Amino acid sequence: MQSDNVRQFLSQNAWFASLPDPLADKLLEKSKVKVLHDQQILHQKNDSADGFYCVLTGRVRISNFTVEGKELVLTWIQPGNWFGEISLIDSQPRTHDAHAEGSTTILKVPKSTFEQLFKEHQDWSQYIMRLLCQRVRATFSLIDETGCLSLKGQLCKRLSMMHQGLEEQQSKSLQIKISQDALARLIHSSRQTVNKILQGLQTDKVIVLRYGKIIILDRRALETLSQI
Numbered sequence: 149m150q151s152d153n154v155r156q157f158l159s160q161n162a163w164f165a166s167l168p169d170p171l172a173d174k175l176l177e178k179s180k181v182k183v184l185h186d187q188q189i190l191h192q193k194n195d196s197a198d199g200f201y202c203v204l205t206g207r208v209r210i211s212n213f214t215v216e217g218k219e220l221v222l223t224w225i226q227p228g229n230w231f232g233e234i235s236l237i238d239s240q241p242r243t244h245d246a247h248a249e250g251s252t253t254i255l256k257v258p259k260s261t262f263e264q265l266f267k268e269h270q271d272w273s274q275y276i277m278r279l280l281c282q283r284v285r286a287t288f289s290l291i292d293e294t295g296c297l298s299l300k301g302q303l304c305k306r307l308s309m310m311h312q313g314l315e316e317q318q319s320k321s322l323q324i325k326i327s328q329d330a331l332a333r334l335i336h337s338s339r340q341t342v343n344k345i346l347q348g349l350q351t352d353k354v355i356v357l358r359y360g361k362i363i364i365l366d367r368r369a370l371e372t373l374s375q376i
Contacts, residue, residue, distance in 0.1 A: 154181075154255065158202065161228040163279055171269055178261040184248035195242045197235035199256040203227045206252025210244045211333075221333040222290075224249065224326075226313050233276060234283070236262050249330075298376055300345050302335045305374035307355070311364045324362040349373075 155176060158164045164172065181204070184190060190201070190208060201208075208225040222244060225231050235242050236259060265272040293302050310324045332342045346362070349355045354370055356363040364370060 154204065157204065157228065158255075161202075161230070163230065163275070163282070164202075166278075167275055168269075168271065171265065171272060171275065174261070174265060174269070175257055179255045179257045182254050182256050184252045184254065186248060186250050186252075188248045188252075190246040190248065190254070191232075191242050192245050193242055197232065197239075197242060198259050199232060200230065200236060200259075200262045201232045201257070202230045202255040204253040204255055206248060206250045208252060208254070209247045209249045211247070212244050219333055220336060221330070223286075223334075224330075226310075230279065233262075233279060237276070237280075297374070299335060299337050299341060300348075301374055301376040303331065303342065303345050304349075304370050304376075306331070306334055307362065307364065308367070308370045308374050311367060311370070322364065323358070324364070325360060326362065327360055 155172070158172075158176075167175070184206070191197075193212060203225050205227055207227065208231070209221060210223050210225060210231075211219050211221045213219050225246075231246075234240075293305055297305065307324060310326070311322060314322050314324070328339050328342050328346065331346075332339045335342070346355065346357055349370075350357050352369070354364075354366045354373070356365060
């Protein structure tokens with residue numbers, strides 16, 4: 149992806165689009181593109197932070213493992229979204245594993261550049277605080293989701309959020325590309341349970357299932373179901 153195309157793509161993200169030109173210019177000037185193959189580790193839990201990232205293509209799976217070795221998926225970082233700032237701010241180790249899912253391209257802002265921006269641009273802290281607030285809100289939403297919703301509600305909410313993310317990215321295709329195994333890991337359930345829920349949603353004409361893809365037919369119904 150050429151530099152001009154990168155900037156145009158990143159500008160579709162509301163947070164990056166809000167940055168003043170000098171800040172945006174500095175981020176792009178000092179950043180490097182990194183290509184990861186499928187399942188390649190970007191960083192592991194407890195690693196030292198070495199950069200601030202944005203997904204350009206593909207996606208990054210954020211997860212932890214139980215003592216029994218079961219993977220618990222927190223989320224997938226979709227194209228256009230930034231992550232990795234928390235450990236850079238508090239100088240603590242990474243909190244989760246980050247794996248590429250599919251061939252993935254990321255933009256990496258080195259730790260030194262991230263820290264230098266606080267010294268050279270007084271308003272950089274303001275924009276990082278906004279990003280952190282978005283992260284806190286998403287965490288609260290996840291707590292509400294896992295604590296109050298049924299498995300069907302959790303699944304519908306995740307699908308609704310993914311669909312909204314595609315709309316915000318102005319994606320040409322609004323098909324959600326995800327396997328049922330991946331969805332099961334996301335809501336900490338079994339593939340059989342997820343398949344049963346999805347088949348029910350398809351019968352009710354809320355979605356259409358394709359191999360490795362889900363097409364949303366009735367977004368309003370999906371949002372309503374995500375509250376149960």
